[in-house]
Amino acid sequence: MNKFEAYWSKNKKDGRLIFRQIERNKPFYSLIIKLLKNLSDKPSCLEIGCGTAIDSYYLKNALGLECTALDISTAAIEQASRLKQYFPLSINLMVSDMFKIGLPDNSFDIIFSQGVMEHFSDPIPAYKEQLRLLKKGGYLIIHVPQKNNIYSILQNRLCLYGKEYPYTENDFIRLAKNLGLKLVKVEGQGIFSIELLRYLYTQLFLKNIRDYKSRPAGIVGTLSYAINGIEKLANEILGEKYSKHVLMNIVGIFEKE
Numbered sequence: 036m037n038k039f040e041a042y043w044s045k046n047k048k049d050g051r052l053i054f055r056q057i058e059r060n061k062p063f064y065s066l067i068i069k070l071l072k073n074l075s076d077k078p079s080c081l082e083i084g085c086g087t088a089i090d091s092y093y094l095k096n097a098l099g100l101e102c103t104a105l106d107i108s109t110a111a112i113e114q115a116s117r118l119k120q121y122f123p124l125s126i127n128l129m130v131s132d133m134f135k136i137g138l139p140d141n142s143f144d145i146i147f148s149q150g151v152m153e154h155f156s157d158p159i160p161a162y163k164e165q166l167r168l169l170k171k172g173g174y175l176i177i178h179v180p181q182k183n184n185i186y187s188i189l190q191n192r193l194c195l196y197g198k199e200y201p202y203t204e205n206d207f208i209r210l211a212k213n214l215g216l217k218l219v220k221v222e223g224q225g226i227f228s229i230e231l232l233r234y235l236y237t238q239l240f241l242k243n244i245r246d247y248k249s250r251p252a253g254i255v256g257t258l259s260y261a262i263n264g265i266e267k268l269a270n271e272i273l274g275e276k277y278s279k280h281v282l283m284n285i286v287g288i289f290e291k292e
Contacts, residue, residue: 038197043110048087050244053121055237056089057247058263060149062224062270063178066288067094067145070174077101078144081168083133083161084151088115092122093247100145103127105136121246133161142168147176150284153199162214169291175216177207178224181285186227204279207287216289222275223282229266230283 071078078100082091085104094100104126106112112128119125131137133151146165152158162175169175180187180201187201204221211218240255251259270278279285 037108039106039108040110043086043108043114048114048118049242050121050246050249051237051241052087053089053118053247054241054244054249054251055233056087057093058233058259059225059230060090060093061263062222063090063149063286064093064098066176066220066222066286067147068098070145070288071098073172074144079103079142080145080147081105081138081143081165083146083148083165085115085128086111087118088112088126088128089118090147090149091126092118092124095126096122096124096247103129103138103143105129105131105133107132121244123246134164136164136168138168140167141170144170144173145176146173147178149178150180152177153179153201154197156198156200159213162210166214166216166291171291173291174219175289175291177202177210177287177289178284181223181279181282182206183280184227184283186283202285202287204285207285207289210287211289214289215292217292219288219290220275221279221285221287223273223278223280223285224270225283226266226269227283229262232262 080094080100080102082088082104085091085106088104091102091104095102104115109130112130115128146169155161165175180199182201182203190199207218207221236255236258241251250256
């Protein structure tokens, strides 16, 4: 059993992860919302290395995208299938190797991955396979750890999830040149200390979430709003210019011209 299959087999997920991931990824969803005005009325979306596929479920239910999500791990797709109970609308799930995806050329308007591509020392063949599936004028979105953040430094020292290859803005610039893509935008997302706080209070206090729109009440709800506000303020202070150099993750948006 490979490391991905082992991880998803023993780490069972529930509504707490859904709440935490949607809260964390609101800036990521905002990026996608801004891209939708340039796409067709019913844009199609592919998530690479989806794990629980929470982001694809959210994009389908909240934004109306036609979403397909794939992962090489059968256990991950089984977990993703179980999590559909929290969402009114289902998505397409498939087990597939990202280096050889059994889907037609030019199938999707948006292809994205989160916390996936940093696991490969040579991801170029996988990127080329994604570009095969991407329509002309479509967007490739890569969300990976930012190299100079404390999380990436600790992860590479401790190898908690195996060897990783975090990115910098210059890596995205080189990637665009290598693949013949237009680099539309680079920004940083995620603050390590806030992520740690979100993990603690969701695991301790939010065991009874029933759907993706659930909001905690009382002290926990207040804490959630406060954390979101602090994160938003920090992002505004840093701005696009500095966030991509200091925050936990870095996001690159590329257009296939």
